[in-house]
Amino acid sequence: MRCENVDVYYNNGEKKAINGVSLDIGSNEVIAMIGPSGCGKSTFLRCLNRMNDTIEGCRVEGEISLDGKNIYAKDVDVVPLRAQVGMVFQKPNPFPKSIYDNVAYGPKIHGLVQNRAETDELVEKSLIRAGLWEEAKDRLDQPGTxxxxxxxxxxxxxxxxxxxxxxxxxxxxxxxxxxxxxxIIEELIDELRQEYSIAIVTHSMQQASRVSQRTAYFHLGDLIEIGPTEQIFLNPLHQLTQDYITGRFG
Structure with a gap:
């Protein structure tokens, strides 16, 4: 994904939450977004699959492209986009359905499976990849909650x-x-990186240093610095990053 000069406004343009942020998400990498509370990192993340579309009075400017196509173009359907750019939220939010149906729901809607056998196979494969199969295989018909x-x-x-x-x-x-x-989740993120690009917002600097290859530091809606995770934590180029990493504020 490539993001260029992304601005985000709330309250019909009265409040600017993100200022001209440009960054790329490479294939098979984990990029961590860190910064103090309210610095815009979650707002920016939600631009990447148009989740901010659901907030009234929110406007996104600039260009965000996936495989070279602007995801904010008028002809883009957000339903398949949100399948291509999936999201895992802060609080676990399983559907009020069985474990099996939680996993099978998306593939059925998007026409990825044609029959029960294909669905069974995809559910098993997805649960194995998520490290949950052994714990869930004997209770697939029980509620995910x-x-x-x-x-x-x-x-x-x-x-x-x-x-x-x-x-x-x-x-x-x-x-x-x-x-x-x-x-367990951090280990899983490292495994999933082999197949997916992952962008993670975290309030834990230790977590960012453990799971990511690159780290982006946000402050008051600005992207202050982005670089290899080791460099950001050991030798940041910007004083604001240094102050945050060493715990002077945040």
């Missing part, structure tokens, strides 16, 4: 990858989870 928090988040990841996305967006996917569940 009956799983633990960490399992629910992995179910949401399985649901996202079932529709074969190119990019996965994660908005603080571990903030509601305990350390053990967090470690």
């Amino acid at each position: 009956g799983l633990s928090g960490g399992q629910q988040q992995r179910l949401c990841i399985a649901r996202t990858i079932a529709v074969n996305p190119e990019v996965i967006l994660m908005d603080e996917p571990c903030s509601a989870l305990d350390p053990i569940a967090t470690a």
Whole structure:
């Protein structure tokens, strides 16, 4: 994905939340977006699959392209776009359906499966990739909401990858989870990188340093600095980044 001079306005243009942000998301990489609360990182993330379209009075300017096509072009249908650019939210949000139906729902809607056998195979494959198959295989007909928090988040990841996305967006996917569940999700992110591009917003600098290859630091709607994760944490070029990394503010 390529983002060029992206501005985001709220309240019909009265409040500017993002100022001219340009960054690329490479294939098979995890890019982490860090910064103090309210700095615009989640707002920016939501531009990447047009989730901000659902907010009244929100306007996005600039260009965001996926495989060379502007995702904000008038002829773009957001339904297939949100399959191509999937999203995992802060709080696990399984549908009030069975574990099986949570994963099968997207592929059925998008016509990716023709019959029960294909659906069974895709559900199993998605749950295996999300590291949930062994725990869920004997309870596929039970509600997804009956799983633990960490399992629910992995179910949401399985649901996202079932529709074969190119990019996965994660908005603080571990903030509601305990350390053990967090470690499992982080391991999973590293595995998923082999097949997908991943952009993750995280409030945890330790998490950013563990899971990402590149890190972008946001401050008050500006992208202050972006670079290899190791360089951002060990030798940032900008004083604002340095102050945040060393805990002087944020």
